[in-house]
Amino acid sequence: xxxxxxxxxxxxxxxxxxxxxxxxxxxxxxxxxxxxxxxxxxxxxxxxxxxxxxxxxxxxxxxxxxxxxxxxxxxxxxxxxxxxxxxxxxxxxxxxxxxxxxxxxxxxxxxxxxxxxxxxxxxxxxxxxxxxxxxxxxxxxxxxxxxxxxxxxxxxxxxxxxxxxxxxxxxxxxxxxxxxxxxxxxxxxxxxxxxxxxxxxxxxxxxxxxxxxxxxxxxxxxxxxxxxxxxxxxxxxxxxxxxxxxxxxxxxxxxxxxxxxxxxxxxxxxxxxxxxxxxxxxxxxxxxxxxxxxxxxxxxxxxxxxxxxxxxxxxxxxxxxxxxxxxxxxxxxxxxxxxxxxxxxxxxxxxxxxxxxxxx
Amino acid sequence: xxxxxxxxxxxxxxxxxxxxxxxxxxxxxxxxxxxxxxxxxxxxxxxxxxxxxxxxxxxxxxxxxxxxxxxxxxxxxxxxxxxxxxxxxxxxxxxxxxxxxxxxxxxxxxxxxxxxxxxxxxxxxxxxxxxxxxxxxxxxxxxxxxxxxxxxxxxxxxxxxxxxxxxxxxxxxxxxxxxxxxxxxxxxxxxxxxxxxxxxxxxxxxxxxxxxxxxxxxxxxxxxxxxxxxxxxxxxxxxxxxxxxxxxxxxxxxxxxxxxxxxxxxxxxxxxxxxxxxxxxxxxxxxxxxxxxxxxxxxxxxxxxxxxxxxxxxxxxxxxxxxxxxxxxxxxxxxxxxxxxxxxxxxxxxxxxxxxxxxx
Numbered sequence: 001x002x003x004x005x006x007x008x009x010x011x012x013x014x015x016x017x018x019x020x021x022x023x024x025x026x027x028x029x030x031x032x033x034x035x036x037x038x039x040x041x042x043x044x045x046x047x048x049x050x051x052x053x054x055x056x057x058x059x060x061x062x063x064x065x066x067x068x069x070x071x072x073x074x075x076x077x078x079x080x081x082x083x084x085x086x087x088x089x090x091x092x093x094x095x096x097x098x099x100x101x102x103x104x105x106x107x108x109x110x111x112x113x114x115x116x117x118x119x120x121x122x123x124x125x126x127x128x129x130x131x132x133x134x135x136x137x138x139x140x141x142x143x144x145x146x147x148x149x150x151x152x153x154x155x156x157x158x159x160x161x162x163x164x165x166x167x168x169x170x171x172x173x174x175x176x177x178x179x180x181x182x183x184x185x186x187x188x189x190x191x192x193x194x195x196x197x198x199x200x201x202x203x204x205x206x207x208x209x210x211x212x213x214x215x216x217x218x219x220x221x222x223x224x225x226x227x228x229x230x231x232x233x234x235x236x237x238x239x240x241x242x243x244x245x246x247x248x249x250x251x252x253x254x255x256x257x258x259x260x261x262x263x264x265x266x267x268x269x270x271x272x273x274x275x276x277x278x279x280x281x282x283x284x285x286x287x288x289x290x291x292x293x294x295x296x297x298x299x300x301x302x303x304x305x306x307x308x309x310x311x312x313x314x315x316x317x318x319x320x321x322x323x324x325x326x327x328x329x330x331x332x333x334x335x336x337x338x339x340x341x342x343x344x345x346x347x348x349x350x351x352x353x354x355x356x357x358x359x360x
Numbered sequence: 361x362x363x364x365x366x367x368x369x370x371x372x373x374x375x376x377x378x379x380x381x382x383x384x385x386x387x388x389x390x391x392x393x394x395x396x397x398x399x400x401x402x403x404x405x406x407x408x409x410x411x412x413x414x415x416x417x418x419x420x421x422x423x424x425x426x427x428x429x430x431x432x433x434x435x436x437x438x439x440x441x442x443x444x445x446x447x448x449x450x451x452x453x454x455x456x457x458x459x460x461x462x463x464x465x466x467x468x469x470x471x472x473x474x475x476x477x478x479x480x481x482x483x484x485x486x487x488x489x490x491x492x493x494x495x496x497x498x499x500x501x502x503x504x505x506x507x508x509x510x511x512x513x514x515x516x517x518x519x520x521x522x523x524x525x526x527x528x529x530x531x532x533x534x535x536x537x538x539x540x541x542x543x544x545x546x547x548x549x550x551x552x553x554x555x556x557x558x559x560x561x562x563x564x565x566x567x568x569x570x571x572x573x574x575x576x577x578x579x580x581x582x583x584x585x586x587x588x589x590x591x592x593x594x595x596x597x598x599x600x601x602x603x604x605x606x607x608x609x610x611x612x613x614x615x616x617x618x619x620x621x622x623x624x625x626x627x628x629x630x631x632x633x634x635x636x637x638x639x640x641x642x643x644x645x646x647x648x649x650x651x652x653x654x655x656x657x658x659x660x661x662x663x664x665x666x667x668x669x670x671x672x673x674x675x676x677x678x679x680x681x682x683x684x685x686x687x688x689x690x691x692x693x694x695x696x697x698x699x700x701x702x703x704x705x706x707x708x709x710x711x712x713x714x715x716x717x718x719x720x
Contacts, residue, residue: 077438077467078437079646108436111468111645152671152673178596178599226586226587231559236538236540242681250659251647256659258666285471290439303616307509307516310509313568321599
């Protein structure tokens with residue numbers, strides 16, 4: 001079936017209404033909708049409004065607190081630990097990032113570990129909050145365990161993304177935002193939907209053997225860390241996923257490794273939790289805490305131009321991290337956000353349930 | 361030819377003498393030798409005493425200042441920028457790390473960008489300086505451009521390593537230290553020496569086509585970012601290498617991209633430098649700036665044990681980052697450090713030149 005395209009404003013107001021229907025304060029509903037829709041605008045469809053009903057189901061089973069008392073539980077001038085009180089990451093993470101930015105204003109940098117949160121949408125949104133303050137922003141989160149460390153046949157890590165946003169002058173900012181696996185989970189959902197096999201190097205089966213069947217994920221298989229196999233550096237991808245797990249969860253007091261609560265409400269919570277909720281780690285560094293902003297921006301523009309104009313393989317173009325997402329956003333703000341029929345059906349069910357106006 | 365094994369203390373004193381012979385103060389010579397030999401102890405032979413003559417040649421051509429006036433040129437309570445005054449990274453980086461640690465003692469975390477430095481040995485040494493203070497340590501550096509960004513046929517990035525060291529309680533620390541490429545440069549040197557081909561996915565030729573010939577590196581070819589190709593996430597490896605380049609050099613005022621000065625003295629310095637020397641970026645975060653040290657260490661031990669005991673693929677074992685290097689160090693402190701004949705010959709030439717006692 002064909003995708004159907006919707007105006008950003010329509011989807012945004014719809015998401016706000018749904019969040020308000022599950023008892024969010026209006027301010028929080030607006031923020032959560034903005035973060036969620038940022039994914040759709042930037043072309044990361046797996047993390048956008050397609051997940052709205054997933055958040056509702058988490059609320060339904062009592063795993064998401066719509067009125068959290070988010071608070072700082074530990075701090076120094078440049079650091080803080082935050083208890084998200086089981087609130088949605090879409091709201092908890094921006095709260096944490098604002099604190100990181102405030103601390104950076106005071107002492108040059110701010111670093112915030114977050115426990116007791118839920119999924120926070122795209123990491124890039126939070127990292128980019130720093131840009132308007134002439135700061136470098138960083139955001140990471142742990143996630144449901146679906147990745148096997150190198151040589152393991154157990155799923156012990158999430159896709160554990162890392163985002164770094166760096167302001168430039170005349171050029172658009174540098175925004176890296178990537179899962180620490182060979183392929184993000186959303187790519188498997190697309191393959192499954194289209195009945196296609198995965199490239200080799202993305203997956204292993206329950207015995208740790210390479211496979212190309214996306215279904216394996218539901219039969220004890222696992223995603224592979226960036227690098228795919230040991231010969232191609234998968235131990236480095238494992239290091240990256242582990243670093244994210246430690247900074248987001250061991251440092252904050254959240255659940256880590258196989259104890260990270262799943263996003264999907266139909267999977268049971270792991271027994272004997274080792275912490276609270278899932279964890280994030282955010283950072284902000286003031287550019288002028290290192291060198292004058294104008295000097296930095298001049299050189300950052302130069303860096304970007306040099307890399308973007310680099311000689312490319314025939315028929316290809318060298319990109320700057322953030323280029324494809326920014327182009328998607330410009331396009332989708334003009335022409336709308338395309339949604340899959342399944343996603344539309346899902347949203348229509350939410351509309352019916354909460355007596356909201358249909359999207360169609 | 362067979363490798364020959366030398367006692368750590370003998371190689372250390374030899375390295376100290378060589379650094380003193382090129383006018384280092386005794387204190388700096390001892391520190392530089394300690395950092396250099398840490399690579400040999402930990403089994404990263406490409407970054408150890410095999411490079412000693414390379415540092416001497418940089419001094420010879422006036423690219424390494426043996427008596428640098430290393431100084432802070434910009435700072436806030438949690439950040440600093442350091443001018444290494446063309447000193448050796450083996451001395452400049454520990455200086456920077458000490459400042460990061462001091463700032464972390466004061467305000468919870470410390471972040472130091474370094475310009476005008478030279479190669480700093482293994483990143484892991486510097487990150488690990490934080491461990492004794494119950495801090496998480498981080499270190500990265502940019503390096504000679506030999507890596508092509510995804511879709512590029514130009515060498516614009518170094519192998520740009522990242523290290524993160526995390527203290528545990530009863531368990532040894534977690535120490536990740538890895539190049540952001542599929543394979544570190546040292547692995548190619550070994551292949552060349554042994555006349556072997558590289559695995560696919562490590563290299564491309566001057567037109568950007570995949571190749572397995574290590575010689576290609578000297579014929580316009582390039583190393584590939586972690587991930588190998590776009591389908592397997594090389595754009596993420598490119599993101600990582602770019603992040604390191606920006607934090608170490610655009611933020612500090614060092615050279616970046618293709619302007620990073622080569623380690624080897626026989627290659628000319630790039631024209632029209634965009635900064636000073638090469639750049640590092642170091643960080644230290646106090647554990648108790650986030651949660652009580654005892655809580656953290658208990659959970660870190662638990663994390664390490666859970667991962668290390670994870671079910672493995674038949675005949676394999678799941679490792680914790682830092683395990684192999686720590687085992688190497690224990691072994692080599694007992695039984696000595698094996699050196700290749702070429703390396704021994706190189707060291708013997710240094711002995712002759714500076715009228716030092718032969719190692720043999």
